[in-house]
Amino acid sequence: MPTKIGYAAVLVVLAASAIAFAGPSGGSVTGKVTYEGTPAKQKPIDMSKEPSCAQQHPTPITTETVVVGPGNTLQNVVVYISAGAPDESSAPPQAVTITQKGCQYLPHVVPMVVNQELKVVNADQTSHNIHPLAKINHEWNKSQPPGTPPFSEKFDKPEFIPVKCNVHPWMHSTFVVLKTSRFAVTGETGGFTLPNLPPGKYTVTAWHESYGEQTQDVTIAGSETKSVNFVFKAKPY
Amino acid sequence: MEEAVVQTTHVHAPPEGFIRKHVFSLDHKVIGKQYFGLALVAVFMGMALSWLMRFHLVWPNTKVPGLDLLSSTGAPGGVITPEYYLSLMTMHGTLMVFFVLTNAPFAGFGNYFLPIQIGAEDMAFPRFNMMSFWVTFVAFLVLILAFFIPDGPPISGWTAYAPLSAVGKDAGPGLAWGQSLWAISIAIFCVGQLLGSLNFIATTLDLRTKGMTFMRMPICTWAWFITSAIGLLAFAVLLPACLLLLLDRMAGTSFFIPSGLVISDRLQNHAGGSPLLWQHLFWFFGHPEVYIAILPAVGIVSHVLITNMRKPMLSAKVIIYSMMSIGFLSWMVWGHHMFVSGMNPSSSLLFSFPTLTITIPATIITLIWLGSLYGANIQLNSATLFALGFVSMFVSGGVSGFFLAQPSIDIYLHATYFVVGHFHMVMGVAAIFGILSGTYFWFPKMSGRMMNETLGKLHFWITFVGTYCIFMPFHYLGLAGNVRRYSSFVNDFMAPLMPVHKFISIAAFITGAAQFIFLFNLIHSRFRGKQAPENPWNATSLEWSIPSPPPWDNFGGKHPVIYHDPYQYGVKGSKGDFVMQDSPEQV
Amino acid sequence: MGKLFAAILTLVALASAYPIVTHMYVQPVDISTHGHAIDEQLSDTMAEAGFAFLGAQLLLALFVWRFSNRKNGSNVKHLPGGAKLMVATAFILVGTEVLALGVLGQKAWADVYFTAPKQDALQIQSQAGQFAFYFRYPGADGKFAALHPDKIDEGNGNYFGLDLANDVEARDDIVTAELAIPVNREIQLLMHAKDVNHSFYVRELRIQQDFVPGLDLSVHFTATKTGKYEIVCTQLCGLGHYNMKAYLNVLSQEDFDKWLREKASEQ
Numbered sequence A: 001m002p003t004k005i006g007y008a009a010v011l012v013v014l015a016a017s018a019i020a021f022a023g024p025s026g027g028s029v030t031g032k033v034t035y036e037g038t039p040a041k042q043k044p045i046d047m048s049k050e051p052s053c054a055q056q057h058p059t060p061i062t063t064e065t066v067v068v069g070p071g072n073t074l075q076n077v078v079v080y081i082s083a084g085a086p087d088e089s090s091a092p093p094q095a096v097t098i099t100q101k102g103c104q105y106l107p108h109v110v111p112m113v114v115n116q117e118l119k120v121v122n123a124d125q126t127s128h129n130i131h132p133l134a135k136i137n138h139e140w141n142k143s144q145p146p147g148t149p150p151f152s153e154k155f156d157k158p159e160f161i162p163v164k165c166n167v168h169p170w171m172h173s174t175f176v177v178l179k180t181s182r183f184a185v186t187g188e189t190g191g192f193t194l195p196n197l198p199p200g201k202y203t204v205t206a207w208h209e210s211y212g213e214q215t216q217d218v219t220i221a222g223s224e225t226k227s228v229n230f231v232f233k234a235k236p237y
Numbered sequence B: 001m002e003e004a005v006v007q008t009t010h011v012h013a014p015p016e017g018f019i020r021k022h023v024f025s026l027d028h029k030v031i032g033k034q035y036f037g038l039a040l041v042a043v044f045m046g047m048a049l050s051w052l053m054r055f056h057l058v059w060p061n062t063k064v065p066g067l068d069l070l071s072s073t074g075a076p077g078g079v080i081t082p083e084y085y086l087s088l089m090t091m092h093g094t095l096m097v098f099f100v101l102t103n104a105p106f107a108g109f110g111n112y113f114l115p116i117q118i119g120a121e122d123m124a125f126p127r128f129n130m131m132s133f134w135v136t137f138v139a140f141l142v143l144i145l146a147f148f149i150p151d152g153p154p155i156s157g158w159t160a161y162a163p164l165s166a167v168g169k170d171a172g173p174g175l176a177w178g179q180s181l182w183a184i185s186i187a188i189f190c191v192g193q194l195l196g197s198l199n200f201i202a203t204t205l206d207l208r209t210k211g212m213t214f215m216r217m218p219i220c221t222w223a224w225f226i227t228s229a230i231g232l233l234a235f236a237v238l239l240p241a242c243l244l245l246l247l248d249r250m251a252g253t254s255f256f257i258p259s260g261l262v263i264s265d266r267l268q269n270h271a272g273g274s275p276l277l278w279q280h281l282f283w284f285f286g287h288p289e290v291y292i293a294i295l296p297a298v299g300i301v302s303h304v305l306i307t308n309m310r311k312p313m314l315s316a317k318v319i320i321y322s323m324m325s326i327g328f329l330s331w332m333v334w335g336h337h338m339f340v341s342g343m344n345p346s347s348s349l350l351f352s353f354p355t356l357t358i359t360i361p362a363t364i365i366t367l368i369w370l371g372s373l374y375g376a377n378i379q380l381n382s383a384t385l386f387a388l389g390f391v392s393m394f395v396s397g398g399v400s401g402f403f404l405a406q407p408s409i410d411i412y413l414h415a416t417y418f419v420v421g422h423f424h425m426v427m428g429v430a431a432i433f434g435i436l437s438g439t440y441f442w443f444p445k446m447s448g449r450m451m452n453e454t455l456g457k458l459h460f461w462i463t464f465v466g467t468y469c470i471f472m473p474f475h476y477l478g479l480a481g482n483v484r485r486y487s488s489f490v491n492d493f494m495a496p497l498m499p500v501h502k503f504i505s506i507a508a509f510i511t512g513a514a515q516f517i518f519l520f521n522l523i524h525s526r527f528r529g530k531q532a533p534e535n536p537w538n539a540t541s542l543e544w545s546i547p548s549p550p551p552w553d554n555f556g557g558k559h560p561v562i563y564h565d566p567y568q569y570g571v572k573g574s575k576g577d578f579v580m581q582d583s584p585e586q587v
Numbered sequence C: 001m002g003k004l005f006a007a008i009l010t011l012v013a014l015a016s017a018y019p020i021v022t023h024m025y026v027q028p029v030d031i032s033t034h035g036h037a038i039d040e041q042l043s044d045t046m047a048e049a050g051f052a053f054l055g056a057q058l059l060l061a062l063f064v065w066r067f068s069n070r071k072n073g074s075n076v077k078h079l080p081g082g083a084k085l086m087v088a089t090a091f092i093l094v095g096t097e098v099l100a101l102g103v104l105g106q107k108a109w110a111d112v113y114f115t116a117p118k119q120d121a122l123q124i125q126s127q128a129g130q131f132a133f134y135f136r137y138p139g140a141d142g143k144f145a146a147l148h149p150d151k152i153d154e155g156n157g158n159y160f161g162l163d164l165a166n167d168v169e170a171r172d173d174i175v176t177a178e179l180a181i182p183v184n185r186e187i188q189l190l191m192h193a194k195d196v197n198h199s200f201y202v203r204e205l206r207i208q209q210d211f212v213p214g215l216d217l218s219v220h221f222t223a224t225k226t227g228k229y230e231i232v233c234t235q236l237c238g239l240g241h242y243n244m245k246a247y248l249n250v251l252s253q254e255d256f257d258k259w260l261r262e263k264a265s266e267q
Helices: A003-022 B018-023 B029-060 B082-117 B128-144 B177-206 B219-250 B275-309 B318-334 B345-357 B359-373 B384-404 B409-411 B417-447 B453-479 B490-528 C002-021 C034-067 C082-106 C106-113 C167-172 C255-265
Strands: A027-037 A077-085 A097-102 A105-108 A109-113 A118-122 A128-131 A143-145 A149-153 A161-165 A172-179 A183-185 A189-195 A200-208 A213-220 A226-227 A230-234 B569-575 B576-578 C123-127 C133-138 C173-178 C179-182 C186-193 C199-200 C207-211 C218-221 C226-234 C245-251
Touching: A003 B018, A003 B384, A003 C245, A027 A128, A027 A200, A027 C207, A077 A189, A077 C255, A097 A109, A097 A128, A097 A230, A105 A189, A105 B177, A109 A183, A109 C002, A118 A143, A118 B018, A143 A149, A143 B082, A183 A189, A189 A200, A189 B417, A213 A226, A213 A230, A213 C245, B029 B082, B029 B128, B029 B417, B029 B490, B082 B128, B082 B219, B082 B275, B082 B417, B128 B177, B128 B569, B128 B576, B177 B219, B177 C106, B219 B275, B219 B569, B275 B359, B275 B384, B275 B417, B275 B569, B318 B345, B318 C082, B345 C082, B359 C034, B359 C082, B384 B409, B384 B417, B384 C002, B409 C034, B409 C106, B409 C207, B417 B453, B417 B490, B453 B490, B490 C082, C002 C034, C034 C082, C034 C106, C082 C106, C123 C179, C123 C199, C133 C186, C173 C255, C179 C255, C199 C245, C207 C218
Parallel strands: A027 A226, A027 A230, A097 A118, A109 A172, C123 C186, C179 C245
Antiparallel strands: A027 A189, A077 A183, A077 A200, A097 A105, A118 A149, A128 A143, A128 A161, A161 A172, A200 A213, B569 B576, C123 C133, C133 C173, C186 C218, C199 C207, C199 C226, C226 C245
């Protein structure tokens, strides 16, 4: 009957499209980052010198050099493909944003691709002065009075750039400028996923601001998901 | 007493051509006007900077339209950042102290009138003189360049304390090339001043005409002479200090930087230097510098008052000796800027005594002025009004010095607005009043035309009341502990003081606007003013014995002979109640 | 015009004196043991300055009123006594008063700078660095561990540069952002500059002292009233100078002990 053939044809077309339009080949690396040992104690931050920020934290926030989650997971680890992926021809069009709020940098670690737009927002009532301490990239230092619009910058070379606020010494962050857009930052679960990897051999690097870097090689065949875990050694000091 | 010296001829040929006459001129009169013109540009720039500062303090997050064109980093969207405020403040201070207060009363009027008042055809070294102006002009250009570089002008104040000024860009925006340009500019400025001072001293000693003994020189001539002696020694210290600063910044030396400093998370690669060394070098120059700023005004005001009181001072000699004492004592007081600097506290006490003692000659001069006004016949023209305003300001500014001279009180008042009020009144306003008095007095001689008296009086009244409204409240703010050099007042205890700041800012805008009356008067009178006679004020000193404006060689090839001091007023003279210095008539 | 000048000058002089005489802007409450000498000195100087100021301005106004643009103007005359009187007045009146202030004022200065801190003064170290003050208490071992500028890690709260990994003495040092002190107890504040010149100024304590890089300076004082007071930086130190402050928190001995224990547990 024309209807039955019609349905079958539609199904075949749909299935073929699903296969054809499934996007780039679907291999991925996922994993978890954990620590062993005792991490350094995070200290509460006394913001009394900046009352408009202190007010926003009835319970003071703590330092963020080592942020952990349940099950010994490690947060703020940047996991990325450091070798094996083709170079990106251009930076992603969307901007990455760093917000200064409550005298804190949000997020604490900001990965971005070389030449990707970085938008800096001051959501506080006080002036901030954002100072990325770049050694390879051009070092700049900009004040942002309260109520002024966000400004944009970009970095044209890969680098791990510590960022400080000249006015509020406790504010620290890191700009992680990478050649690749294949990166993830671990959250509370310590987990990460790097999807859409064509078959091939890759080096995965995990970077933590206090514990340094670790790398592992992984080979993806077809569209498998490989599991790569990292364990960092924590020290109390 | 010294014998009058027969003038030896140090003349140059008559100038020819536009460039020789008006640009690279050897004529002390043209050079004087060039300095005056440079000071005029600098003072309006300095005033505009102060307007931006006062605006920002009271309306911190308001856009200043167009400011982001001058500096997109310093004023993003037209809102002044904390560092831009500090660079405006640094440039304000630098322009005002160096390019206005050292230039106009000393290099400007002094260059123009010192040779004439002693009966000379020109300065002793006309070429040095020309060089001194152009060197100063180059210094000005180098300083202004700092506004246009990406990192902006320096932010360390006109005092440029090390290590903030010495370590370079790690210490903050504006401290990279901006600070270096500042140090280079000031070093060049020192060279200009040294050349000028040499000239003034040599000219005064060597080129007095026949009969012009030292005590027959007008008080303002003495003031320029004493100032040039101070300047020679003071700028000779600032020049190497700036060079050492540049070496620390660029050659890796550590004159002013100790080891172990961590700035912007970086351990600084320096060792062995002393921040206090900079302060000593700077203030050893810096204190005599403020007397360089005020003594010429003291001289000018005395000169103007004598003419307009129609009587001499109770004793010109006492004023002259008092100015000399001030010059002498000025070398011993520099540590009063450093009472709480970390210097040995015994030194602080030692410095406070000459500081308090300097009050005595300053009071003697003030009392001589006041006492001389008794029984006078005061002619109240614009020049006189500004001279009397000077006396008032000198008292106000001087009296606040009583407080700051005492280390124990300085513990409370140091680095507050009290200090800012003190130096603005006694140096800023008073010296400016001296310059203005001199301008209204000598404009007829320099240009051959009279200034508009009505506009002059209007200028005086607004400025006199206005400057009191601006700077008197600074003292109250200081007593309440309002800290200086803050780009915003965010502290708890400063919020209640904001209404005072608003009042000050508004007074500053109005008073500043009134200066355009003066500028208009200056320019309009230059072209449309009434023709000025040779001696519009019936004055006695030599500048009033030559045409208005004077010929290129001042006395037309003749050498005047002097018979009297310049204080022959209230006497029966052939021309009226005065006898001119070069008139042979007996008194 | 002379009369106008005199009138306006008088008005200006009286208006200038008014806020002082009516105590509109005075120093805040004195919470220190040495401050009364400074305050007395200040008020003596104010009285003398006031007389000198008003005297001179009103005399100027009077003379301009009487002696300007006079009708029979050619009769100029001299003040009886002449220059000699003026010089004598200056020397006697101003000289002795002003120098007396200087001599008498020494005690207030000596109280702060020429007395040594008591043996049992509580030592607290303060560090001034762009743009905050931090404070360090010695902890249970009573000792301040060595400072290592290269180990400063502000993101980690290690503002002083303690070598916590290797230096066991450093682990009990208590680092705070607030200067809490017990009332009526002498404090010796050790002053360390991290980067450039700064200054420690607490209005109510009548204390001001610069931090100088490379110099070990200290001040000592005793606070007599509990409460929270602002410590502000008064030496231009860079763009954040206006925003460089901390709180002095004067507590009862009991509250202070509690506070210190709390802070120790946060280290």
